Amino acid sequence: MRKLGCFGFIVAAALAIGAFTLFRWYGPGPAEREITVLIKDGSSLTSAARQLEEAGAIGSAGSFLTFAKFLGDDAPIHSGEYRIPAGLSASEILEMLQSGRTLQRFVTVPEGMPSILVHEKLMKEPLLTGTVAVPREGSVLPDSYSFERGERRAAVVKRMQAAMDKTLAELWAKRKPGIAVSTPAQAVTLASIVEKETGVPSERRTVASVYTNRLKQGMKLQADPTTIYPVTKGKPLGRRILRSELTAVNGYNTYAIVGLPVGPIANPGRESIAAVLDPAQTNYLYFVADGKGGHVFAETLGQHNANVQKWYAIRRERGEM
Template structure:
């Protein structure tokens, strides 16, 4: 009886040590001494992924990882992609991460009002993307942040940007109000790109859209400075005052020299500016000028506008800008 008791204790101790070993090897801290990124290639099997993880130092042993994965893990397939492995992540959590497809998220951001020439430069400057793309059509990209994976083609990311604009524009166009002055989705993008460039104050978008909508209805020239600049810089900052020759130029974009909308968009407008054009503020305003606080003051008549302009000049003189 005494021998049987000792044997039982030995077995229990052995089982306890085995359980402790499993706990520490599978569920305990992993060998990664710092945060790291690991790329699991497309089509990788669990075995291939384990070898990659071992070589990177994310797990101690590929063989042990595979053994414990079969005994203690589930049958969910792993997902390819780039993963961020935190310092000391356990082998168990590494497997869960791969099975859950929680890949490292990288983003390329297109701000509202960014012209396509700068969208192109941003895509080409992202070293983790591959391939080349042409400058996208102006107004075809929806400003937003887009996730991508290391090695993804630039063309694929651009396609998502343009698909997002198509989807958003379709939805906004379907909900347009009868008060909108544009007659097609393309016209909506063109006018929205002007609104986007004319104000950085979100609450003003519908009012700026109202001014330009009122001008379109009455046949007044839009006289929007950003449309004068666009043929000169393709949307990049001008960096100087507009020249008289540029105000007189005939090029399809200069809204000082022609009535109606310019030949095309002058930037990639955001959803809010598109929505503003399709549901402008109800007003009779035809003019606006900066108010000195980042926004604008609006007027219905030229005399009111001229008075507002003089106030703006006075503010600039007080600041030593004139």
């Protein structure tokens, strides 16, 4: 009986030690708050374990390596910045490093942002590296893009432009017959004007129809944003357009030229590109602000002039004229 009792004690002790061991590997880690750790390129699991111990994500680098050897797998770890939640277990930390689930940061390009402002935004982001030229206007798809600490700005721009190329190809393949543009490049140019002329999503296809009708009839587009672009490269003008700017012939000003400008005046979003490739079926040739954030549309110059007078009356009421 004494032998059986001793044996039982040994088994119980072994089970307790095993449970404690498993708990140290699978149980909650020592971090009491979220920790960010940057694993540099070329780091081994050993050096990463030391960083994790110094940061307080694990209790012991030595124990972590031992457990990883016997209880983990031999998949390589990935470099990058990791956000480790409070109490994350050692086994979960190893899995995170091996899966490469790095901390993702984002840079957002709003619809209609000109490339000069995209460039400024990227250059001001302190966690990106390297320099990059101003992207070609209209080559960037507005969206939110993830990046990792230390990533090169050129790599981010490349992703933005690849997204535009893919989106444009998909939309061009679905274009409707009878549209006013004959190439994807022209579609981006016209979409950039639509993007700058309205911030109301429901109006995009109607605004696109106005410019489609004007192009087909050989009328000047007379879009204010095309007059401003050569002056500011897409940045806000901050004042009224000068008469000299309205008459300037520079390849962009659609008050002075017939047809599309020589290139985009901003980076249009997916919906504006889709709008010019499938515009609303209307006879509209004119539009003016309605005082509520949108526009009122007209088929004839007489109707348009009446709408303009209503807009002027609204502005006078507001003390803007």
